[in-house]
Amino acid sequence: MQASHQPPPMPAEQPQRFSPRERIVNDFSIQVATVNGSGSQTANLVLMRSIFQMGVPVSGKNLFPSNIQGLPTWFTIRANRDGYIARKKEIDFLVAMNPESAQEDVMSLPPGAAVLYDEPLKLSSLRSDLHFYSAPFDKLVAPVCPEAKLRKLVRNMIYVGILAELLGIDPEQIRKALYKQFGERKKKAADLNWGAVQAGIDFARANLLKSDPYWIQPMDRTAGKLVIEGNTAAALGCMFAGLTVCTWYPITPSSSLAEALITFMERFRRDPETGKATYAIVQAEDELASIGMAIGAGWAGARAMTCTSGPGISLMSEFVGLAYFAEIPVVLIDVQRVGPSTGLPTRTMQGDTLKNAVLSHGDTRHPVLFPSSPEECFTMAIDAFDLAEQFQTPVFVNMDLDLGMNLWMSDPLPYPAKPMNRGKVLTAEDLERLGGFARYKDVDGDGVGWRTLPGTPHAKAAYFTRGTGHTENATYSEKPEDWVRNIDRIARKFETLRQHLPPPVQSLAPGARIGIVSAGTSRYAMEESRDQLSREAGIEASWMRLTAYPFPPELEAFIEQHERVYVIDQNRDAQLLGLMRLDLRAPLLERLRSVRYYGGLPLDARTVTEQILAQEAQQA
């Protein structure tokens, strides 16, 4: 925790209170502990948004159980004036609403933290080194919510009001956030909730004496930015990529991507008069079917996608090999969760890094994109469709639960800079001119053959697509030379593709002896950890953020420039490092070190910093 140098002015109409010497402004985390299904989500979003609207960088992470109702759930908001939005290990302000978890939640707090709790829980006797505030939520909610059955929901807004008063959050921003959240059509519900916020503010003003050091103060670091989940941004990317077919099967944490897509496509891709759609979204009977349908659609010329998570990917393995070998464009968005097996369905992991790159039996390699932000979920979804059609192959987009289901500040989503690349497709006119074609012939020297779509009105258009051995003319063959020629051409295609991937993002520290390589959401812990290494240990580290597999040529140069290179993995087996072992020249491998976290929570900076410092100490 860091104190700000300038104490903020007291908010207007502030009653006389004990004023702590130290003020911690715009640098703390709030955790709201509730019961799953108690309807706290709206309250938490309003709280987060109001801080965001005050210009303070913020992130919101929902730690939820694999359960519909009844188990504990925690929503953590981190406000940070320096823009660090990775998970912070320590909780500074706890809102304890769940009797089941309250005691444990309180016991795990660092000294000096603050706790707002529901009065009947009587938590204040547990510890003497915390700042406790109690509020009788049931008593407060009754007068503002006459309808008894709604009270369970509305009482959550009371803690928003109390926090606003205690932390100095502008009530007007809360009101704005609340009405935005409910929208025009639910004005009555918004009014009811606003009443509860005000009741919270009034109660705190009259009854609570602030003793904790935490304050929110207006800044200007969020202007123009969005607050959005990665899954929503990826769905928008698919819509602006010109997706025409999405086939999917529900699985946490990817379902909300498909559901967001349905919502946007209904709004923007249906003819308002006829209701006719320029897309098809089908909930399939299982993941085998969802990838099978997407491949059938890709074969017939659609921009086709499926979204899933690890267990679904395992099921899709055979079909992905078919699409690779029969050279059919299809996009797979994998919102990764913790495995093996059912694992921790509601926790995050980079668990499919290795698997997706080589999915299916035999010799297979697939391009994989690693978005790290909602903006990249959007742009890389678009890249993925272009790459899939340009190279006639499955393309993976490796998101994770943290990115997909949590709320992120994001730059506005940028309109696609390039027109769609539909790849090499011959029309009837082309065929008339050429007099025919050989589907799997490398006529352009880039490994990519020309294809035709079913329904092309020409006698020479048809070819036979198969997962069995075939010649350049797509006829069946078991000849060793035909097999080798074909599989080598596909490898050549992969080499061409390498030059068309989004470039890595590098930040070279002058004279740095160590480098760090990360992919995906490790980015946020990395941004903070690099500063920690510099500030706390005087270690300057260069950083390369990979955006795609196959790896860029810059990666080898980056490793050569540093004595040791730490590869960050959110999995036990160092999968990103393992993939480098498969692909990089042997002398480079000696320089690689591993930093791993696999507990299922979003990666935090402290974990990275500690692991790097421990290994650097051994080096010395």
Add this chain to the structure above:
Amino acid sequence: MSSTPATPPKVNRIGLDVLPYKGSKTTLCAGCGHNSITERLIEAYWELGIEPWTVAKLSGIGCSSKTPAYFLQQSHGFNGVHGRAPTTATGTLLANHTLRAVVVSGDGDSASIGIGHFVHMLRRNVPLVYVVENNGVYGLTKGQFSATADLGAKLKTGAVNPLHAIDICLLGIELGATFVARSFSGDKRQLSAILKAAIAHKGLAVIDVISPCVTFNDHEGSTKSYAYMKDHDEPLHEVDFIPSFADIEVEYEEGESRLVELHDGSKLLLHKLERDYDPSNRIHALEVLHESARRGEVLTGIIYLDTSRPSFTEILNLCDEPLALLPEERVRPSREILEIINEEFR
């Protein structure tokens, strides 16, 4: 050069001779019922005068799934993975609902590994022709029972099937196919007529075609059986020897029964539905199927037909043009729309 004028080839209503409707040479066993079905498919598409390029042929894996290479050489074909042609075919029609899709499947494909996709395709009423070339046995892996093998059927190894058969037609009617028929691969006239009706149908047409396997049916005491080969310790490559048979052909009238002798000497009792049978009554259709099964007969004909239910692509309310061919301006919303969306998240 011959001086006698050549007879012009017979052409169909769109002026094509039968060649574009044929495919490459079959690699299935001589006398295989599947080859007869291939012939009927060629006839049906040719006689209906369907432009070959409007057809997409899809299949899974197995003997039956090889056959799309043997007909309609000017149509795109897709031989995918085992049991999952219903999914690739559904996807194909999502991309282009103007295509005429035909799936050729087998009993292993449809009643075992792919039954999950099969039943959901039925439920969706995906508009395509679905032919099950049903021989009750896995041919390519050399003769294991399939889920449509009859209770008590015997393998060459002597193994007896202790389980009840899955009835493709009962499943079809129960789960939503709007055209359900059964025929026999050797019944040229009936199968041809059923296929033509199926091609003309606007929803899902399932045709269960009993198609004897000449190689792996029970053949007690045969000197060419696997059991015999093993007992007599023949060299392994001899196991691949496949005897040649003539195609079985039958012809009989509506309402009649006909006992057919199969290649292995076993008998199949076919019963053709009456000429005035009403296929639109679902309950009645299920009844006659159960009744004929109880009598030990294989009922053939168009058993169930519903022309009123919308097909899957109709339910989805797709635009008239194939999704696959929509230009960028139809599928990429404008800059202004993205700005509206960005604003909603600010």
